[in-house]
Amino acid sequence: MNLFLGLLLIIPLTGFLISLLIPKSNEKLLSLAAFGPVGFHFLLSLSFVGVWLFNGMETFNIKEFVIYSSEGYEFFIDLYFDKITAVYLLVGSLLTFLITIYSRYYMHREEGYKRFFNTLLFFYLGYNITIFSGNFETLFIGWEILGVSSFLLIAFYRDRYLPVKNAMKVFSVYRVGDIGLILAMWLSHHLWHENITFFELNNHDNVSLHLHEHSWIGLFTSLLILLAAMAKSAQFPFSFWLPRAMEGPTPSSAIFYSSLSVHIGVFILLRTFPFWEHQTIVRVIVIILGLVTAILASSMARVQSSVKAQVAYSSVSQIGIIFIEVAFGFETLALIHFAGNAFLRTYQLLVSPSVVTYLIREQFYNFQPREITNQSHFRQKISNTIYLMSLKEWSLDSLVFYYLWAPVKRAGNVLRFITPKIAWSVFAPLFVIGSILLFYQEEIPSTLRQILPIFFAFVGLILSLKSFVKRHDARFSWLLIFQNHLWIALAITFNAHFSYWDMVLFLSGVILSAIVGYFVLNWLGKKESNMDLNRFQGHSYEYKKTAFIFLLACLGMAGFPITPTFVGEDLIFSHIEVHQVLLLAFVALSFIINGLALIRLYARIFMGPHIKTDHPISGRSA
Numbered sequence: 001m002n003l004f005l006g007l008l009l010i011i012p013l014t015g016f017l018i019s020l021l022i023p024k025s026n027e028k029l030l031s032l033a034a035f036g037p038v039g040f041h042f043l044l045s046l047s048f049v050g051v052w053l054f055n056g057m058e059t060f061n062i063k064e065f066v067i068y069s070s071e072g073y074e075f076f077i078d079l080y081f082d083k084i085t086a087v088y089l090l091v092g093s094l095l096t097f098l099i100t101i102y103s104r105y106y107m108h109r110e111e112g113y114k115r116f117f118n119t120l121l122f123f124y125l126g127y128n129i130t131i132f133s134g135n136f137e138t139l140f141i142g143w144e145i146l147g148v149s150s151f152l153l154i155a156f157y158r159d160r161y162l163p164v165k166n167a168m169k170v171f172s173v174y175r176v177g178d179i180g181l182i183l184a185m186w187l188s189h190h191l192w193h194e195n196i197t198f199f200e201l202n203n204h205d206n207v208s209l210h211l212h213e214h215s216w217i218g219l220f221t222s223l224l225i226l227l228a229a230m231a232k233s234a235q236f237p238f239s240f241w242l243p244r245a246m247e248g249p250t251p252s253s254a255i256f257y258s259s260l261s262v263h264i265g266v267f268i269l270l271r272t273f274p275f276w277e278h279q280t281i282v283r284v285i286v287i288i289l290g291l292v293t294a295i296l297a298s299s300m301a302r303v304q305s306s307v308k309a310q311v312a313y314s315s316v317s318q319i320g321i322i323f324i325e326v327a328f329g330f331e332t333l334a335l336i337h338f339a340g341n342a343f344l345r346t347y348q349l350l351v352s353p354s355v356v357t358y359l360i361r362e363q364f365y366n367f368q369p370r371e372i373t374n375q376s377h378f379r380q381k382i383s384n385t386i387y388l389m390s391l392k393e394w395s396l397d398s399l400v401f402y403y404l405w406a407p408v409k410r411a412g413n414v415l416r417f418i419t420p421k422i423a424w425s426v427f428a429p430l431f432v433i434g435s436i437l438l439f440y441q442e443e444i445p446s447t448l449r450q451i452l453p454i455f456f457a458f459v460g461l462i463l464s465l466k467s468f469v470k471r472h473d474a475r476f477s478w479l480l481i482f483q484n485h486l487w488i489a490l491a492i493t494f495n496a497h498f499s500y501w502d503m504v505l506f507l508s509g510v511i512l513s514a515i516v517g518y519f520v521l522n523w524l525g526k527k528e529s530n531m532d533l534n535r536f537q538g539h540s541y542e543y544k545k546t547a548f549i550f551l552l553a554c555l556g557m558a559g560f561p562i563t564p565t566f567v568g569e570d571l572i573f574s575h576i577e578v579h580q581v582l583l584l585a586f587v588a589l590s591f592i593i594n595g596l597a598l599i600r601l602y603a604r605i606f607m608g609p610h611i612k613t614d615h616p617i618s619g620r621s622a
Helices: 002-021 027-054 083-106 113-132 136-154 161-192 204-213 215-232 241-247 250-256 261-276 280-301 307-327 331-366 378-391 393-417 420-443 446-469 474-496 500-527 544-557 565-574 581-606
Strands: 060-070 073-081
Touching: 002 027, 002 060, 002 073, 002 113, 027 083, 027 113, 060 500, 060 565, 073 083, 073 113, 073 136, 073 565, 083 113, 083 250, 083 261, 083 331, 113 136, 113 250, 113 261, 136 161, 136 241, 136 250, 136 261, 136 565, 161 215, 161 241, 161 393, 161 565, 161 581, 204 215, 204 261, 215 261, 215 280, 241 250, 241 307, 250 261, 250 331, 261 280, 261 307, 261 331, 280 307, 280 378, 280 393, 307 331, 378 393, 393 446, 420 446, 420 474, 446 474, 446 581, 474 500, 474 544, 474 565, 474 581, 500 544, 500 565, 544 581, 565 581
Parallel strands: none
Antiparallel strands: 060 073
8 A cells, every 4th residue: 555655646746757858749749648647647546545445444654754854853754645635636636637638628739738738747746745745844845836836827828917917916825825834834843842743643642732731832833724724725815816816727727726726725724633623712713714705705706707706706615614614523524515616616617618608699699688776775785885895805905915015015115225235245244244153152142142043034034025126136136035045044053053964955955046046147137138127028938948947946946845945944944942933033034025036036037928029919818
């Protein structure tokens, strides 16, 4: 059985790697490389689950291998299989198989045919890693892959304005979920003093003992897990992003935002339920959030003029109800509801083009004007108010922007005084002084020694904020992000005696990615005179391979699991103590803003309508 679990992860990875090697002109071979491995994966999954059911539904927990180990810390890959995994595996493999067959014809002659199947297989790899994960660290690998593949598929029509704009908006919400999961991992390190597995969470006595001794840590860990689930499953107040994610092709909308990816929030709640099931306040919050989401999303679905938006909000409404079922402990009901909702929404999206055509024809031949009445009753006023608020989507988009991103932009705009000259004449010498102080820590007064890590992290945050709002010099913005990583590494080294190898692990991927990214920007700057970040440049139209290399550099700088920096980020948070709230806040904000600044750099330079007027200009929306 252990061999089969490994195969269920190797098959999607193999299919993805093979698809990268096939020429984009060979549509038949590309589609075969997609639905062949996915179809085989579905048959293997069906056989595996059948044998598993026949053998008594035994729960599997396999510690595959250790990626990195140091004193008091171990990052390892752990695989887990139980009833929840079985349901998500069967639903995911069947739906992905159907979508790959459907896409073979739907995407025929599309410019990005190869890119679509590459990204779809990449998503499927991340989905399988997520559902088979046996600890937070393994889950976070799949979680990150899902986030990046979502961004790429929403912005599939990358020469158009709205798909790229909405992809960035969705990615910003995903970053909130990312930091929720990272901080939940951080708190769990301090609660358990190890990388706890989901199998160990089923030990009720052990969980109760730790929560009794550290009730506040347990509560905040649960709330952070809930934050990650809310962002990923588009629950209140993040419900607005799901219809905007429908800018991608219909098959990707069906597999991502109506069936699989949007239900990952439910998955993480089900997986961690043994941890928070006895925390009444958390269960009450989940129920309230699910209820509010179900009511608001249902009202918004009824007034949408787009079929995709109707399906999106209907799916969000049902997921809100599934949240309530999970909070009440109805695990089996929640799994059945997930499967039913996933199949229904996928079917609705796949047939939506035909349905729209039919309805337009029916309306044309059978149109009857609505009778106008002049009612002024209180009930009618309430109804009209709800109708208008639903049309405005209850201003959730504006609400999140005003309270979440507007303060970040205002703080960044205050830092206009930071110029390249200031960065090299002030911040560079400061960093050198801080590095020298590392060798004389014992001679520094204890009070100052506690303040310095916070100061270093604050300087790093300032540079990150400046990079986020920088609108003109792309190379300077890139260097500011690199400097932020150096300041964070300095802060943590000063704070907790970060070992030499720990620092190398964190900075190795950052330095390599920074060099590659700067080389790309410098090379592109010589080719193109305009590198202004105030608008989209669309340079992927002419420099496709360069765009791909720069995307990899951005992912490496952001801590995506393609470099050791991914493990280094988790290691950094494990060296921050529970009482160091300011240090934690500065480091966490830096990672959120860095990710957004990097993806904005990539999107502004390589995506959107091309800046040159001699190239064809695409429509605003897909």
